Amino acid sequence: MEQRAKVFVTRRIPAAGIDKIRQACNADIWPDPLPPPREELLRRVAGCHGIVTLLTDRVDAELMDAAGPQLKVISNFAVGYNNIDVAEATRRGIRVGNTPGVLTEATADMAFALLIAAARRLGEAQQYVRDGKWKTWEPEGHIGMDLVGKTLGVVGMGRIGYALARRCHFGWQMRVLYFDRVRNEEAEKQLGAERVEWERLLGESDFISVHADLNESTRGMFNADAFRKMKPTAVFVNTARGPLHVQQDLYEALKNRQIFAAGLDVTDPEPLPPDDPLLELPNVIVVPHIASATVSSRNGMAEIAADNLLLGLAGKPLRCPVN
Ligand code: DGY
Secondary structure, eight states, X not given: OOOOOEEEESSOOOHHHXXXXXXXXXXXXXXXXXXXXXXXXXXXXXXXXXXXXXXXXXXXXXXXXXXXXTOOEEEESSSOXXXXXXXXXXXXXXXXXXXXXXXXXXXXXXXXXXXXXXXXXXXXXXXXXXXXXXXXXXXXXXXXXXXTTOXXXXXSOSHHHHHHHHIIIIIHOOEEEEEOSSOOHHHHHXXXXXXXXXXXXHHHOSEEEEOOXXXXXXXXXXXXXXXXXXXXXXXXXXXXXXXGBOHHXXXXXXXXXXXXXXXXXXXXXXXXXXXXXXXXXXXXXXXXXXXXXXHHHHHHHHHHHHHHHHHHHTTOOOSSBOO
8 A cells, every 4th residue: 555645734724725635645733823842843854755834934954854865845834935945955855835826915915004004003093092092083193194196115026015016006096116136017017116226215215015035135124224214204014024124223213213103014033022122112013924814815825835745745846836
């Protein structure tokens, strides 16, 4: 009888994926809501042919060694894969997959939700009501920023950046600037988006939303210097990865009102400790990395992650390959 492949899934993922994996493999699924501790992760991957990982699992040479030479595929349940040493996996002939596309619209929705929430000070206003401070209608209270006709600066005009720019351009008549290594001709044609230098994007944008991959060239790109070059009325949004901004610099920029506000789905570190000074500021809204948390996105991610895993186990090209 043919032996079923041994796989480790580092967290419970939606049935749309886990059922397929269970049917085809000898699957060990980590049952806890928190990630497996490192030691446990290294123990559980031993002898596995495939692993389904999350962005919270560091997948490096040590983990690949712990798994052993039979490891064929690492399927990440995320579009981002900065948690994986892809070069090392490639060197060992291990296929790596991710889950792009299915979370584009949900993530763009979240970026827009944070943009408008930060611009219109929704976090602060809600706290005001909960604290019993709402005594009357205030002609000069809670004044926020307008959106219509303003300038959006997109950093990383890929699928998600473009989906946000579409919303802002067609819904709010915004002018779109973008900063990227490569041109996005569709964004230029459909939205009149203009590819500009870094300094110009910082200086002219009313809203800046980052959608870049996290790598050594983008890490910390939003630092004190960048925040200093932004308008004092600007709103900064990050739904990509926390280390794209230097959090201490962002804190200073918000505290000193160098920029107006920020909306963050991602932070550095994650999770953000409840006593982090950032949370004492009224002009930042933080949510816990939930941009892809919709039914269709998470089901779609689970399906792709399962397909990538099973294809990799069969020695076939992945549905969404990274290497
Ligand atoms: C991703 O997919 O990279 C997101 O950060 C989580 O969905």
